[in-house]
Amino acid sequence: MLSHPDITPEMKQRIDEIIASHKDTPGAVIPVLRMCQDVVGYLPVELIDYISRGLNLPRSDVYGVATFYSLFSLTPRGRHTVRVCLGTACYVKGVKEAMDRIGRTYGIGSGETTDDRRFSLEAVRCLGACGLAPVMMVDQHTYGGIKPDQALEILEKYE
Amino acid sequence: MNQHRLDLMLCGGTGCHASGASEFKEALGAELERQNLDREIRIIETGCNGFCAVGPVMLVQPEGIFYQQLQPGDAEELVEEHFLKGRPVQRLLYKEPASKETIPIMDEIPFFANQMFRAMRNKGQIDPESIDEYIARDGYFGMARAVNELTPEEIIEEVKTSGLRGRGGAGFPAGVKWGFAAKAEGDIKYVLCNADEGDPGAFMDRSILEADPHAVLEGMIIAARAIGASRGYIYCRTEYPLAIDRLSLAIENARNYGLLGEDILGSGFDFDIDIYQGAGAFVCGEETALMRSIEGKRGMPRPRPPFPANKGLWDRPTVLNNVETMANVGQIILNGGEWYASVGTESSKGTKVFAMSGDVNNIGLVEVPMGITLRKMIFDIGGGIPKKRKFKAVQLGGPSGGCVPEKYLDTPVDYEEIAKVGAIMGSGGVIVMDEKTCMVDMARFFMDFIQDESCGKCTPCREGTRRILEILDKIASGHGTPGDIEILEDLCDVIKTSSLCGLGQTAPNPVLSTLRYFREEYDAHVYEKRCPAKRCAALLKFTVDPDKCKKCGMCYKVCPSGAITWQKKEVASIDREKCVQCLACYDACRYDAIE
Numbered sequence A: 001m002l003s004h005p006d007i008t009p010e011m012k013q014r015i016d017e018i019i020a021s022h023k024d025t026p027g028a029v030i031p032v033l034r035m036c037q038d039v040v041g042y043l044p045v046e047l048i049d050y051i052s053r054g055l056n057l058p059r060s061d062v063y064g065v066a067t068f069y070s071l072f073s074l075t076p077r078g079r080h081t082v083r084v085c086l087g088t089a090c091y092v093k094g095v096k097e098a099m100d101r102i103g104r105t106y107g108i109g110s111g112e113t114t115d116d117r118r119f120s121l122e123a124v125r126c127l128g129a130c131g132l133a134p135v136m137m138v139d140q141h142t143y144g145g146i147k148p149d150q151a152l153e154i155l156e157k158y159e
Numbered sequence B: 001m002n003q004h005r006l007d008l009m010l011c012g013g014t015g016c017h018a019s020g021a022s023e024f025k026e027a028l029g030a031e032l033e034r035q036n037l038d039r040e041i042r043i044i045e046t047g048c049n050g051f052c053a054v055g056p057v058m059l060v061q062p063e064g065i066f067y068q069q070l071q072p073g074d075a076e077e078l079v080e081e082h083f084l085k086g087r088p089v090q091r092l093l094y095k096e097p098a099s100k101e102t103i104p105i106m107d108e109i110p111f112f113a114n115q116m117f118r119a120m121r122n123k124g125q126i127d128p129e130s131i132d133e134y135i136a137r138d139g140y141f142g143m144a145r146a147v148n149e150l151t152p153e154e155i156i157e158e159v160k161t162s163g164l165r166g167r168g169g170a171g172f173p174a175g176v177k178w179g180f181a182a183k184a185e186g187d188i189k190y191v192l193c194n195a196d197e198g199d200p201g202a203f204m205d206r207s208i209l210e211a212d213p214h215a216v217l218e219g220m221i222i223a224a225r226a227i228g229a230s231r232g233y234i235y236c237r238t239e240y241p242l243a244i245d246r247l248s249l250a251i252e253n254a255r256n257y258g259l260l261g262e263d264i265l266g267s268g269f270d271f272d273i274d275i276y277q278g279a280g281a282f283v284c285g286e287e288t289a290l291m292r293s294i295e296g297k298r299g300m301p302r303p304r305p306p307f308p309a310n311k312g313l314w315d316r317p318t319v320l321n322n323v324e325t326m327a328n329v330g331q332i333i334l335n336g337g338e339w340y341a342s343v344g345t346e347s348s349k350g351t352k353v354f355a356m357s358g359d360v361n362n363i364g365l366v367e368v369p370m371g372i373t374l375r376k377m378i379f380d381i382g383g384g385i386p387k388k389r390k391f392k393a394v395q396l397g398g399p400s401g402g403c404v405p406e407k408y409l410d411t412p413v414d415y416e417e418i419a420k421v422g423a424i425m426g427s428g429g430v431i432v433m434d435e436k437t438c439m440v441d442m443a444r445f446f447m448d449f450i451q452d453e454s455c456g457k458c459t460p461c462r463e464g465t466r467r468i469l470e471i472l473d474k475i476a477s478g479h480g481t482p483g484d485i486e487i488l489e490d491l492c493d494v495i496k497t498s499s500l501c502g503l504g505q506t507a508p509n510p511v512l513s514t515l516r517y518f519r520e521e522y523d524a525h526v527y528e529k530r531c532p533a534k535r536c537a538a539l540l541k542f543t544v545d546p547d548k549c550k551k552c553g554m555c556y557k558v559c560p561s562g563a564i565t566w567q568k569k570e571v572a573s574i575d576r577e578k579c580v581q582c583l584a585c586y587d588a589c590r591y592d593a594i595e
């Protein structure tokens, strides 16, 4: 029922477990989408359909939720997610320059992924680390006080 | 419970983490072990200490000695000199920038000395993962009193007496809100905690959750008791993984201690809490949108009334309060409403936590008594503006707020007084801006944020904010035409009065307040095609003024694209072909020589 090149049989099994355990909980769409995205890396349209059937909800509802929240991505993501903070504190400290340099160097804009799927670039609003502004997060690691040159140096370490 | 000679309270907040606290912790742990001190001295990783600017920081208890900017290489000397021989390591102590005086004791450092800790009373003092340490500092005593000694009416009365107002933005009196929900009819009621913290530039809720999660749980249990709720949710941003971990652990421990769940403390009262993770939408911080999001829908606000106190989550009576609001409740019930209200101004009681950042020396979290002036907060606690630059304005309240210029710096921290000068208290984001900040650019920044986060349900907010952004873009790129500023004013007025929720109703504020105080900057952009603060690249010439250039070469050193030629004792020059307009040279030049 669910076939997609990016979804392995093991992933499918995990997805079925997630759906089964949330089937009867009202309002479970968002947690289910989150967990499924954690399994696959993103939410292909086929997966969204599958989830809507599993939770017995209209497709439009699930699709509507998946597109409303910025956490969810309907396209494949890079191996590393680079989140550059464009929050107020970081903006005042000149994060825009770092963001521009990263974008130019890797040829991607916010919300895009490099062709080799190395990086996905995201502009986020405040990582809650304003004391270190300007701030960038690569996967789970937070880097503070990034100047354009440093940002590029840091990224070089991620393959 | 303390059999240890010394407790080393090492900050494990996000700020110190990113500046290398875990590497230092490892080195220190190894060194203590090597010297066989690990039984008498222990390291406790705390939540955010607040003084993020000088991280990683560590407080040595019970001595109260404060160390800053710790590196793994410092571990050996610290252990050898201080912990063995009792001689604090001078070079790692705080030095007052102006007088160069060394201040070893934390409470005497101006940054801390001018603060008053209530909502953050446990930050950096306890291990946030230990419920015992929370209890040892009178934790859950207020809750015990609430469930065993007070009636719901008495709890509400106590909170009303305290004058506690919502810390999430609007400042609605918490006791009054609880009173409505208590009276509302319904077999099931809910208590929610708003930990969505969307205001970019605010991070106090995160710090409270990471440093003292039980305080939030305690407040929620008391609220639940007051209104008769049986279930609670904490709606937390997904960007705060550490806060979510600590909360989960705190909930589990509280359940094990019989402080949460069925028959709390043998009182017959049942209440349990779950965490609900947000999914990245600013508007979900708005109360009705937040509730729809928990229901699993697109997080869009709905018109009020009915108010959530009557029809909230799943249409049941619901109380929603902010993290900081909740964190104050336990102490209020324990010490009494009058105790809380003994500090503050006529209409704003108690303390408020602010997240101070931007162009200020002591970036970090501060908690101050209401009524303190903005000037005192920025200059005495914040230590003033770095790089010898001049103060220009302070932005309060994030995208719904406004900026306050120099002439109103003596405004006290008070909901009404701040509103009078065109800003809002908001959630407590304080962004200090120096003379190199362009106010048109700042307004553009906030409008970009708002139009991105507008949920799209109502037209004035969806279309109006987009139009404002277009006009600001036009002005910043040098294409402003006479009449633009007037159209901006009209648009702001319409959006303010006709939007559905607080997001749209307050969206024009950053534009209106910059227009109010810095209109001449808008005029300069539109009529003279000039950006006085030199931030709007389209209006800059990228040439060096030979009269002002001191031939120092700073611009040459920072230029990333090799566009600047310079030699010792010669005026620098910029090759426009190679220039990428990154503005690095403008920032580096101390003589304002680049036009």
Ligand SMILES: Cc1cc2nc3c(=O)[nH]c(=O)nc-3n(C[C@H](O)[C@H](O)[C@H](O)COP(=O)(O)O)c2cc1C
Pocket (backbone or CB within 6 Å): B165, B166, B167, B168, B169, B170, B171, B172, B194, B195, B196, B197, B198, B199, B282, B283, B284, B285, B286, B287, B288, B320, B321, B322, B323, B325, B326, B427, B501, B502, B503
């Ligand atoms: C667009 C918008 C975003 C909001 N974001 C937050 C937020 O992130 N955190 C918060 O506590 N309150 C936020 N609020 C305020 C809430 O709607 C609500 O008033 C508050 O959580 C109530 O708690 P309090 O009375 O304790 O402040 C927001 C309001 C609006 C209109």
Ligand code: FES
Pocket (backbone or CB within 6 Å): A085, A086, A087, A088, A089, A090, A091, A125, A126, A127, A128, A129, A130, A131, A133, A134, A135, B200, B201, B202
């Ligand atoms: S504004 Fe960037 S971390 Fe807060």
